[in-house]
Amino acid sequence: MKIVIDRLLCDANALCVAEAPELLALDANEELMLLKPDLAPDDVERARRAVAVCPKAALSIED
């Protein structure tokens, strides 16, 4: 499983980063980046919370 970022929608509000700092981060240009391209089973719950908190609904989880 992996987190998918809709680049057009993402505003880099970074609420997801606060929710899952080990999975997501902002790069030097304030663009959101994935720290773990493939989620481990232990990451999935936290990834779902990061997806849910995005105010732009810019994130999703794909199998």
Add this chain to the structure above:
Amino acid sequence: MQADPFSSDLMVDPLPFYRALRDRAPVRYYPEYDTFFLSRFEDVWSALRIGDNVLLSTENSLPTPQYLRTHHNDGAPPFASVDPLAPGPTLPSPWYEAMRQAHIAPLRPRAVLALTEFIERTVDEVLDQVLAKGTFDLIGDFAATVNARVICHLFGLDLAHAPELLAIVADLTRVDPRQGGVDFNMFFDRLTEQIVPVVQARRAAGADGSNLLVDGLVNFRREDGRALSDVEISNQLTCVMIAGVESASKVTASGLLELFSRPDQLAEVRSDLEANVPKVVAEMVRFTAPAQYTFRTAHKDFEIAGQPVRAGQRVACLLRSASRDEREFDRPDEFIWNREIKRVISFGLGQHHCIGKHLALVEVTTMVRAFLSRVTSAEFLTQEGERNPSCFQWGWVRLPVRISV
């Protein structure tokens, strides 16, 4: 429950009506407006997160009741024009997002932090002037003046333009109470007069990226290679100009009124301003954010909270009702400076989630902190104040205060 949601009598205090809607008719359909009014937090949250061009502000997110009564859609209306390019908020994906990405850079969190020094200096300068007067309008003289100067700074306008921006926004929100809503078309000309010279100046200067708000739009090229016209660019920036002057100032003033009305809470906040002001600001936003609602038009059939909505019908998301929903917040009608706020709805959500949220929060936080650190006591002269009962921007528009430093 038959009440007209736009009536000026009701808008004097719409909160009991919103509560009744939430309890008894959370997806209330008004045939005269062909609109479903959503009042519960969860439903507003869900509706605003729907993407894929299902719900758009094609008819403007703040249509007038008169427009809604006289225009009913037979199926999905046409998308807003992309050639020439319509005002940003009305655009469908992917144009909406492309325009937003072309001017969001200076409003991102770190870019806003870089503005902190300018904002702090501006707040101190304006506060120096108003505190010397003793009695002043907390909105127009203080908070909105700060907001207007910050917006001038972002646009690269001389600060001398700030009073004109204030005047435009004041006129815009002082809508005829019998009409309700906001007729934006009336104000586009005045805003365009302000913005087009900025665009022309950036174009002439080469738009090298030193003005992050404007240059990306100047350098944008359509697939056919055409650049955007001055007016097309201006139409993408009016929202930032209006909202940047409008909401943060009202949250600051109304929020301070709420806090000063509760001396115990005021004392707690004062005990550690650095740590506590960001928390009280979050509650000020929830409790006083002036925007009542945001409208969308359905472009496809869909369902919300079990209610089918047909293409062409509208959905009104009652943001202020959602922020007072007892299903989401414990004791929602109480102002509690350090309450836990898990989800924020006051900035809207989804595609149109407030582009200036981070700037607004830094501005309000800076103004509240400066006010609390320099003012020992304040008497709010609410009898001499002015409210805007029927406008979508509910609450105080003028709030005189007499202070002791």
